[in-house]
Amino acid sequence: MHEGALCECIVCGQFKPQDQGLHIVSEFICGSCENEMVQTDVKDEKYPFYVHQMKQIWVHKNV
Numbered sequence: 001m002h003e004g005a006l007c008e009c010i011v012c013g014q015f016k017p018q019d020q021g022l023h024i025v026s027e028f029i030c031g032s033c034e035n036e037m038v039q040t041d042v043k044d045e046k047y048p049f050y051v052h053q054m055k056q057i058w059v060h061k062n063v
Helices: 031-039 047-061
Strands: 006-008 015-017 021-024 027-030
Touching: 006 027, 021 031, 027 031
Parallel strands: none
Antiparallel strands: 006 015, 021 027
16 A cells, blocks of 8 residues: 555544554554454443454455
């Protein structure tokens, strides 16, 4: 990717600069979602959603 490129976050779907998040395999997680995910307790109702979105990384990789 070239400098200044935008990447789509697999969690929130927003496009953010590629240097403002994590690249895992071929997917991108923006910094905001990363922070939210690491601060989410396993008992939180949002936790299963984050787990599902993370699983999409491996689904896309194995297609």
